[in-house]
Amino acid sequence: MSVNVPKPITALEALERAQWIAFAPFVFQAARVLRDRGILLAIERSREGLTLEEVAATAELPIYGTRVVLEAGLGIGLVTEVDGRYRITKTGVYVQHDPMTRANFDFTRDVNYHGIAALDAAVASGKPEGLKVFGEWPTVYAGLSQLPESVRKSWFQFDHYYSDGAFGAALPLVFAGKPKRLLDIGGNTGKWAAACMKHDPDVEVTLMDLPGQLRNAEQNLREAGLLARARFHEADLLDERSAIPTGFDAIWMSQFLDCFSEAEIVSILRRCVAAAGPNCKIYILEAFWDRQRFEAASFCLQMTSLYFTAIANGTSQMYRSTTFLACVHAAGLEVEREHDDLGVSHTLLVCRPRPM
Incomplete structure (x- = not known):
């Protein structure tokens, strides 16, 4: 495209x-x-x-x-x-x-407007210099649970608007393989886990994320009456010593890997390869700016990359598909199928470890 x-x-x-x-x-x-x-x-x-x-x-x-x-x-x-x-x-x-315009607008107003002024410093240092308007954390994820309520609301509204719109289209693609145990890396608020458990009454979902996010997800799944089939695994995947648990039929990552640099993506995916059994599929849901049908969609994703630079972590972005796929291959994965145009802007990559 x-x-x-x-x-x-x-x-x-x-x-x-x-x-x-x-x-x-x-x-x-x-x-x-x-x-x-x-x-x-x-x-x-x-x-x-x-x-x-x-x-x-x-x-x-x-x-x-x-x-x-x-x-x-x-x-x-x-x-x-x-x-x-x-x-x-x-x-x-x-x-x-318009819901998309409102999500983008509030995200700009509450999360980015003041911090984006530090973009120049962030580009030079490789650190989220604009995050300092909220607190002294290494990344926005470390401080997410401590951000002002209005900021958190707009952050999640933006995040969920784009990811949730693709969940309905992705569910039948993931569950065509009838996974019984699914690992949701970067489980966030538990929305994907809840969608999985509602879609398949037999699936068990393990959410893997930072402690603050897991507490939030646990509360949400409890309120939804789905806690019995949910498991939780605390981890900071920036720590290369943090192994990914084994024994799953499917590993899922939605809008997760765009939160990391290319080297970090390769590291995480290599750990996925090490954890994956012979029949395990690895599903990656991402929005690539060069896979969009409309110029406005590409523009939104390119601008969102600046949030990652100045606010989120200083090292990641909304990737061009060729850049991202190079990381996938470098990690030892092969892409079996690619499903474009899911939801608002997403592509689902269905991967498996490359045969030795």
């Missing part, structure tokens, strides 16, 4: 794009105010549109402040003005209501 092939544009169009880049933080903040202050929603609900004074009264804001953000909204394309009355545009409707 060929992506990111630039379309010919005029010099004027190129100059206009450059101005959007130069004022990008202003665009985001104006859109945030228009959405979070209820201005877009109020305008949308009015059939005839609203005057400046009506918008200000509805939002309980001064005329001046309302005017500057509304006029910015005109430039951004979130609202139009006809005969002194403001109306919402299609783009404004997406900013207000």
